[in-house]
Amino acid sequence: MIAFKMxxxxxxxxxxxxxxxxxxxxxxISHGDIIAxxxxxxxxxxxxxxxxxxIERFMVEEGAKVPVGTxxxxxxxxxxxxxxxxxxxAPEEIKKKSVEQAHQTNAKRLKITPxxxxxxxxxKIDYGKLKGTGPEGEIVKKDVEKAIEELAVSGTSPxxxxxxxxxxxxxxxxxxxxSQKSIRAAVAAAMTKSKREIPHYYLEKKIDxxxxxDWLRKTNEDRPIQKRLxxxxxxxxxxxxxxxxxxxxxxxxxxxxxxKNEINIGFVLSLRGGGIIVPAIKNADLKSIDExxxxxxxxxxxxxAFKLRSSDLSEATITLTSIxxxxxxxxxxxxxxxxxxxxxxxxxxxxxxxxxGMVGIRPVLHATLAGDHRATDGLxxxxxxxxxxxxxxxxxxx
Amino acid sequence: MADENTHKITxxxxxxxxxxxxxxDDDRIFLMGxxxxxxxxxxxxxxxxxxxxxPERVMDVPLSESGFVGAGIGSAMAGMKPIVEIMTVxxxxxxxxxxxxxxxxxxxxxxxxxxxxxxxxxxCGIGRQLAAQHSHSWEPFFAHVPGLIVLSxxxxxxxxxxxxxxxKSPDPVVMLEYTFMLNREGEIPADPFTVDIxxxxxxxxxxxxxxxxxxxxxYKCLEAAERLFELGIEVxxxxxxxxxPLDEESILSTVSKTHRAIxxxxxxxxxxxxxxxxxxxxxxxxxxxxxxxxxxxxxxxxIPYPKHLEDASVPQSEDIIVAIKKILGHDSV
Numbered sequence: 001m002i003a004f005k006m007x008x009x010x011x012x013x014x015x016x017x018x019x020x021x022x023x024x025x026x027x028x029i030s031h032g033d034i035i036a037x038x039x040x041x042x043x044x045x046x047x048x049x050x051x052x053x054x055i056e057r058f059m060v061e062e063g064a065k066v067p068v069g070t071x072x073x074x075x076x077x078x079x080x081x082x083x084x085x086x087x088x089x090a091p092e093e094i095k096k097k098s099v100e101q102a103h104q105t106n107a108k109r110l111k112i113t114p115x116x117x118x119x120x121x122x123x124k125i126d127y128g129k130l131k132g133t134g135p136e137g138e139i140v141k142k143d144v145e146k147a148i149e150e151l152a153v154s155g156t157s158p159x160x161x162x163x164x165x166x167x168x169x170x171x172x173x174x175x176x177x178x179s180q181k182s183i184r185a186a187v188a189a190a191m192t193k194s195k196r197e198i199p200h201y202y203l204e205k206k207i208d209x210x211x212x213x214d215w216l217r218k219t220n221e222d223r224p225i226q227k228r229l230x231x232x233x234x235x236x237x238x239x240x241x242x243x244x245x246x247x248x249x250x251x252x253x254x255x256x257x258x259x260k261n262e263i264n265i266g267f268v269l270s271l272r273g274g275g276i277i278v279p280a281i282k283n284a285d286l287k288s289i290d291e292x293x294x295x296x297x298x299x300x301x302x303x304x305a306f307k308l309r310s311s312d313l314s315e316a317t318i319t320l321t322s323i324x325x326x327x328x329x330x331x332x333x334x335x336x337x338x339x340x341x342x343x344x345x346x347x348x349x350x351x352x353x354x355x356x357g358m359v360g361i362r363p364v365l366h367a368t369l370a371g372d373h374r375a376t377d378g379l380x381x382x383x384x385x386x387x388x389x390x391x392x393x394x395x396x397x398x
Numbered sequence: 399m400a401d402e403n404t405h406k407i408t409x410x411x412x413x414x415x416x417x418x419x420x421x422x423d424d425d426r427i428f429l430m431g432x433x434x435x436x437x438x439x440x441x442x443x444x445x446x447x448x449x450x451x452x453p454e455r456v457m458d459v460p461l462s463e464s465g466f467v468g469a470g471i472g473s474a475m476a477g478m479k480p481i482v483e484i485m486t487v488x489x490x491x492x493x494x495x496x497x498x499x500x501x502x503x504x505x506x507x508x509x510x511x512x513x514x515x516x517x518x519x520x521x522c523g524i525g526r527q528l529a530a531q532h533s534h535s536w537e538p539f540f541a542h543v544p545g546l547i548v549l550s551x552x553x554x555x556x557x558x559x560x561x562x563x564x565x566k567s568p569d570p571v572v573m574l575e576y577t578f579m580l581n582r583e584g585e586i587p588a589d590p591f592t593v594d595i596x597x598x599x600x601x602x603x604x605x606x607x608x609x610x611x612x613x614x615x616x617y618k619c620l621e622a623a624e625r626l627f628e629l630g631i632e633v634x635x636x637x638x639x640x641x642x643p644l645d646e647e648s649i650l651s652t653v654s655k656t657h658r659a660i661x662x663x664x665x666x667x668x669x670x671x672x673x674x675x676x677x678x679x680x681x682x683x684x685x686x687x688x689x690x691x692x693x694x695x696x697x698x699x700x701i702p703y704p705k706h707l708e709d710a711s712v713p714q715s716e717d718i719i720v721a722i723k724k725i726l727g728h729d730s731v
Binding site: 113114115116117118133134135140141 | 657684686687689726727
């Protein structure tokens with residue numbers, strides 16, 4: 001039996017209200033299905049499930065507000081027999097069974113050996129979907145090898161992550177929009193924690209955007225309007241590529257620097273009524289420019305309508321904030337804990353640039369980086385901004 | 399296994415030949431210990447050597463471990479090459495002050511001026527129904543001490559070859575010999591050979607799991623490996639041989655090959671050689687691991703006298719087989 005728990009949708013979330021179950025007891029569910037709507041300070045979030053199985057029972061009723069980690073439902077894996085306790089069973093036996101069950105509940109954490117995990121990561125295999133065949137059901141080397149083989153056979157490039165599924169229309173007719181106050185409270189909590197705990201250092205680099213803007217213009221000339229690229233796409237892609245070159249900047253602080261292999265970029269969106277929301281684009285390094293554009297087109301309306309899913313909000317490994325056209329020239333960000341860096345991109349503005357002893361007028365982007373000085377030093381941040389500059393000088397290679 | 403390139407010999411005989419050869423080849427070498435001369439050694443390892451080499455080369459000493467180990471250290475400092483035998487490992491406690499504070503430390507205390515080229519041989523281990531005061535496996539005690547080279551003589555090859563290699567060391571060597579194996583026969587190369595006392599040695603190649611062991615564990619692991627081979631499980635057996643300094647490279651290499659490891663030792667489980675080996679694997683080969691690490695060690699009790707309890711207090715081949723099947727998820731468990 002698998003315990004499905006209230007997920008954490010950010011470092012600042014302590015509890016959530018289960019607004020509605022989207023499935024019923026006995027329903028067959030599979031990885032990625034939306035099982036419930038949960039209300040948080042950031043609004044109504046669709047919660048996905050990451051296991052395959054049948055819903056055995058609900059542990060929390062609709063309307064209940066429970067802390068992160070509370071078991072919401074029990075899910076029976078497909079290959080497991082239904083539990084039945086017969087009256088004739090000796091009490092000893094029943095006690096033993098419930099201990100075993102409790103044990104299984106605690107053991108819900110995915111079991112994978114270090115070797116298998118390393119191999120899966122190296123080969124970009126999503127090991128969350130693998131079935132373990134080790135003695136304790138853990139995923140072992142053999143299972144990852146099998147997955148690599150299957151991918152090779154099916155001809156699917158393992159590098160392309162599946163594009164997000166279309167949002168399922170909510171059955172609730174009234175969208176539960178969080179109040180100004182609760183959004184403000186969520187931002188306040190996260191930012192206060194950050195400024196209290198994280199010793200920030202700040203770096204800035206001027207980036208000549210001539211080549212990038214030229215490339216964007218030329219690329220967009222050949223595209224229908226709805227397919228045209230925003231400069232934000234180029235920024236996300238360039239940031240992802242730069243992280244690949246300076247991976248130390250991508251991670252979290254957990255009493256020590258934990259570098260993350262996945263590059264999940266949190267992209268700051270401002271809300272019309274005030275406040276911000278930060279959905280994450282997962283595995284941004286593996287997505288093409290067009291996939292990132294599709295993601296933006298899909299996420300922006302969903303975020304502004306507070307129709308985000310749990311996976312949109314969790315697991316960002318770095319944050320990117322971009323002021324956009326006509327805004328301030330520079331933005332110095334505050335890191336979203338437990339991440340260790342935030343990149344700030346200002347308004348692109350024409351400036352006088354000295355090059356080869358001549359003054360010329362160029363579109364200039366002021367890129368900043370706020371880094372957690374516990375985790376990295378200025379040199380790392382500086383290398384990152386250099387890489388970003390280099391990548392934006394070669395947009396065709398992104 | 400027997401062919402014209404090897405010959406069969408008991409562990410005791412292999413040790414005796416090593417002594418005979420050492421005494422023959424270098425006048426500075428002499429053997430001292432309780433009952434090593436007239437009695438021929440408590441375990442008959444030095445039988446006949448007194449007659450051949452005389453009382454100055456094969457020296458009986460009073461029953462005073464601290465005294466005669468100290469004398470050995472002194473003579474080593476003065477240019478001799480003593481082999482000091484301590485009858486069984488429990489008596490070595492009485493000489494620990496000499497071994498640790500003098501033999502292992504003088505090079506440091508003298509600023510590198512005085513080295514101690516001493517070989518201390520100690521009979522040890524379980525298996526002869528000698529009860530709680532004469533059956534210890536104290537390899538971990540010695541392996542804890544910087545300045546010592548600690549060898550575990552787990553095979554006939556090493557019983558024949560380790561003494562000569564130890565006598566070449568400029569620093570003190572503790573050779574731990576296993577009384578349980580004295581009468582056991584084994585094959586050694588027929589031609590003269592030397593052994594390396596800096597490296598562990600793979601005694602059997604395999605690809606599925608590594609058994610890392612030493613001393614009495616070596617033959618038990620080889621036996622388990624042989625039986626598992628019939629089930630299609632290929633076990634690699636690494637004999638550590640050198641317990642200080644540990645040959646980390648060989649340990650990491652076998653784990654990187656099989657991705658699974660069990661350490662087998664007779665010594666008590668807590669704070670043993672196994673703890674150290676597994677710690678190093680965790681530190682340096684974590685991402686090679688495809689199964690949790692595992693230890694099979696001695697039960698943490700005073701060694702019992704009755705045969706069946708004595709057997710039960712250390713890992714046997716059968717225990718090793720069960721553990722491997724469990725780790726590999728082998729069906730017949």
